[in-house]
Amino acid sequence: xxxxxxxxxxxxxxxxxxxxxxxxxxxxxxxxxxxxxxxxxxxxxxxxxxxxxxxxxxxxxxxxxxxxxxxxxxxxxxxxxxxxxxxxxxxxxxxxxxxxxxxxxxxxxxxxxxxxxxxxxxxxxxxxxxxxxxxxxxxxxxxxxxxxxxxxxxxxxxxxxxxxxxxxxxxxxxxxxxxxxxxxxxxxxxxxxxxxxxxxxxxxxxxxxxxxxxxxxxxxxxxxxxxxxxxxxxxxxxxxxxxxxxxxxxxxxxxxxxxxxxxxxxxxxxxxxxxxxxxxxxxxxxxxxxxxxxxxxxxxxxxxxxxxxxxxxxxxxxxxxxxxxxxxxxxxxxxxxxxxxxxxxxxxxxxxxxxxxxxxxxxxxxxxxxxxxxxxxxxxxxxxxxxxxxxxxxxxxxxxxxxxxxxxxxxxxxxxxxxx
Amino acid sequence: xxxxxxxxxxxxxxxxxxxxxxxxxxxxxxxxxxxxxxxxxxxxxxxxxxxxxxxxxxxxxxxxxxxxxxxxxxxxxxxxxxxxxxxxxxxxxxxxxxxxxxxxxxxxxxxxxxxxxxxxxxxxxxxxxxxxxxxxxxxxxxxxxxxxxxxxxxxxxxxxxxxxxxxxxxxxxxxxxxxxxxxxxxxxxxxxxxxxxxxxxxxxxxxxxxxxxxxxxxxxxxxxxxxxxxxxxxxxxxxxxxxxxxxxxxxxxxxxxxxxxxxxxxxxxxxxxxx
Numbered sequence: 001x002x003x004x005x006x007x008x009x010x011x012x013x014x015x016x017x018x019x020x021x022x023x024x025x026x027x028x029x030x031x032x033x034x035x036x037x038x039x040x041x042x043x044x045x046x047x048x049x050x051x052x053x054x055x056x057x058x059x060x061x062x063x064x065x066x067x068x069x070x071x072x073x074x075x076x077x078x079x080x081x082x083x084x085x086x087x088x089x090x091x092x093x094x095x096x097x098x099x100x101x102x103x104x105x106x107x108x109x110x111x112x113x114x115x116x117x118x119x120x121x122x123x124x125x126x127x128x129x130x131x132x133x134x135x136x137x138x139x140x141x142x143x144x145x146x147x148x149x150x151x152x153x154x155x156x157x158x159x160x161x162x163x164x165x166x167x168x169x170x171x172x173x174x175x176x177x178x179x180x181x182x183x184x185x186x187x188x189x190x191x192x193x194x195x196x197x198x199x200x201x202x203x204x205x206x207x208x209x210x211x212x213x214x215x216x217x218x219x220x221x222x223x224x225x226x227x228x229x230x231x232x233x234x235x236x237x238x239x240x241x242x243x244x245x246x247x248x249x250x251x252x253x254x255x256x257x258x259x260x261x262x263x264x265x266x267x268x269x270x271x272x273x274x275x276x277x278x279x280x281x282x283x284x285x286x287x288x289x290x291x292x293x294x295x296x297x298x299x300x301x302x303x304x305x306x307x308x309x310x311x312x313x314x315x316x317x318x319x320x321x322x323x324x325x326x327x328x329x330x331x332x333x334x335x336x337x338x339x340x341x342x343x344x345x346x347x348x349x350x351x352x353x354x355x356x357x358x359x360x361x362x363x364x365x366x367x368x369x370x371x372x373x374x375x376x377x378x379x380x381x382x383x384x385x386x387x388x389x390x391x392x393x394x395x396x397x398x399x400x401x402x403x404x405x406x407x408x409x410x411x412x413x414x415x416x417x418x419x420x
Numbered sequence: 421x422x423x424x425x426x427x428x429x430x431x432x433x434x435x436x437x438x439x440x441x442x443x444x445x446x447x448x449x450x451x452x453x454x455x456x457x458x459x460x461x462x463x464x465x466x467x468x469x470x471x472x473x474x475x476x477x478x479x480x481x482x483x484x485x486x487x488x489x490x491x492x493x494x495x496x497x498x499x500x501x502x503x504x505x506x507x508x509x510x511x512x513x514x515x516x517x518x519x520x521x522x523x524x525x526x527x528x529x530x531x532x533x534x535x536x537x538x539x540x541x542x543x544x545x546x547x548x549x550x551x552x553x554x555x556x557x558x559x560x561x562x563x564x565x566x567x568x569x570x571x572x573x574x575x576x577x578x579x580x581x582x583x584x585x586x587x588x589x590x591x592x593x594x595x596x597x598x599x600x601x602x603x604x605x606x607x608x609x610x611x612x613x614x615x616x617x618x619x620x621x622x623x624x625x626x627x628x629x630x631x632x633x634x635x636x637x638x639x640x641x642x643x644x645x646x647x648x649x650x651x652x653x654x655x656x657x658x659x660x661x662x663x664x665x666x667x668x669x670x671x672x673x674x675x676x677x678x679x680x681x682x683x684x685x686x687x688x689x690x691x692x693x694x695x
Contacts, residue, residue, distance in 0.1 A: 014693065088533075088692065089429060090429070091535070091536050092427075092429060092536035093532075093533065093534070093535065093536050093692045094689070094690075094692040094693055095429070095430075095431055095689040096429065096430065096431055097431060098431060099430070099431075100428060100429060100430035100431075101428070101429040101430070102426065102427075102428050102429075103426070103427040103428075103429065104425075104426050104427075105425060106425060107427065109535060109536065111534045111535065112534045112535075115530070115531055115534040115535045116528075116530075116531050116535070118456055118460055120459075120460045120463045120464065121456065121459060121460065125456075125459065128452065129452050129455075129456055132448055132449045132452040133449065133452075133531065133535060133537060134535070135537070137448055138448055161463075
């Protein structure tokens with residue numbers, strides 16, 4: 001095996017003090033200058049002289065790994081873990097603050113589909129322009145021109161300005177150019193999140209071809225874990241700018257989904273002894289139907305929400321338990337309460353409560369639980385926000401050969417349906 | 421793949437000759453950027469490329485009417501339109517090159533943050549684009565000469581490529597510095613048009629340098645003075661070419677190019693981070 005990418009002690013520091021400034025409106029700045037002209041001037045001079053303390057942020061720190069020729073490696077991690085920064089350094093868009101990377105071979109990076117596409121130019125012209133930007137020579141592009149057009153499926157509109165293209169056509173053409181650049185090392189960031197299902201499949205197929213048949217090395221970032229799982233043998237898990245783990249994709253994904261957002265399952269908390277006001281939740285967990293702890297579910301697998309509740313010392317009224325499920329964008333998607341099932345919990349009784357939930361309506365993605373204990377119409381005894389996290393994975397529940405396409409993730413729920 | 425290229429990415433300190441080699445290797449991209457700019461500029465315009473002629477020509481007509489006809493500005497006994505147009509042609513090549521080069525990084529920020537290519541290509545390509553405009557606008561000068569039945573100094577025309585080269589170097593050198601600053605402080609975008617407008621008045625475009633008499637050395641604060649005077653001298657033969665002044669212009673241009681190049685290369689490492 002030949003090492004093609006060697007990353008040694010890589011670090012990237014950002015100075016975030018001036019990044020904040022960008023969000024202040026001009027009006028505010030002007031008003032501020034008018035009100036405190038001397039303070040403003042003093043600050044500016046201090047800043048120019050370097051006396052203002054810089055706020056630093058290490059987007060990457062002490063990153064080390066090696067990648068062999070022909071490997072397809074996935075990079076995963078939550079937002080802000082440093083995935084994009086790493087790709088930007090590997091593609092030479094930005095320079096590292098410390099450490100170094102040694103790359104053997106031609107690098108093609110695809111951090112965005114259609115970088116440099118010009119809306120006024122025709123499809124044909126954009127193929128040449130984009131190809132050149134991606135590092136292909138004019139001859140190379142001319143040679144592959146027909147293949148690119150065929151792959152994109154926009155033959156009819158090749159001499160139409162791309163501003164008249166539908167967004168789907170635009171993306172197809174852009175990906176087609178990128179797919180034909182034939183670098184030794186291909187770096188891809190989340191670009192498959194676009195296009196229709198059929199085209200996505202085509203792209204994944206192409207990527208498979210690039211790595212399997214042509215023996216090229218691919219580095220791939222995606223939030224779509226199932227794509228990572230199907231394409232990559234090995235994975236790098238980044239956490240807060242550092243390499244948390246490198247290894248076989250399945251193990252890494254398991255670990256990642258468990259650690260996601262650092263919400264443990266089961267999640268426990270202890271209280272000061274004051275239980276006068278009412279019962280409190282002390283432990284929550286998510287289980288599968290075999291009562292085993294589980295965080296990742298396929299859509300037709302039932303989720304068991306298990307609560308451990310510390311009883312109240314004073315009262316003995318009955319109360320209900322309400323759960324909420326919201327997505328990663330904090331949109332509330334589902335809510336239910338024990339009250340509608342006439343299920344009664346008594347304040348003075350400590351006990352377990354288990355609710356079985358069918359997550360079929362949830363599209364693939366990450367979700368959070370919030371749990372409230374209350375007497376309907378009265379104050380909450382307990383309100384535990386984001387107490388649990390679980391993941392619904394992309395899964396072909398009907399064995400149709402198609403799983404839930406990424407492009408549909410703009411929708412929030414999936415309704416059970418059947419074609420008669 | 422017999423001999424794969426090895427790239428080492430590490431914190432950048434200084435520029436090296438590799439940077440120049442890189443630009444040379446990416447010359448096809450330079451061609452494509454220029455081609456794109458030329459192609460896109462006049463798309464969806466009614467009169468298309470005529471804009472490249474219309475701008476300097478209108479300026480020339482207005483100047484000729486107000487400065488030439490009403491204000492009776494002397495022009496060393498050359499028809500005023502020809503005199504003013506010669507200067508304008510060179511000046512506009514320089515000033516529009518400088519303006520666009522200074523904005524070249526900001527204008528392409530989408531690309532800067534998403535893909536790597538030698539960044540130097542951007543400012544260089546916009547100036548090459550301006551060169552095309554310059555050539556198109558030159559046609560008018562020929563037309564003017566035919567109209568006024570003015571015979572230019574044909575031998576003097578030979579020096580024109582050199583003058584264009586000096587303007588190119590000066591615009592690029594200054595443009596590299598301003599483009600780098602512009603990434604951080606967008607003030608450049610507002611200040612530059614204003615400064616360029618002022619500079620026009622300390623350049624012998626509207627008036628001949630001769631009207632300043634013994635104070636004409638004052639014009640030397642603008643490095644373009646030497647170039648424009650030389651262009652007028654070469655084409656119109658109103659005065660011998662002031663080789664010393666031209667030499668100073670060339671010297672300043674080269675110094676600015678070196679400074680611009682070094683500054684650009686040093687600033688390059690944070691372009692993608694803060695643009």
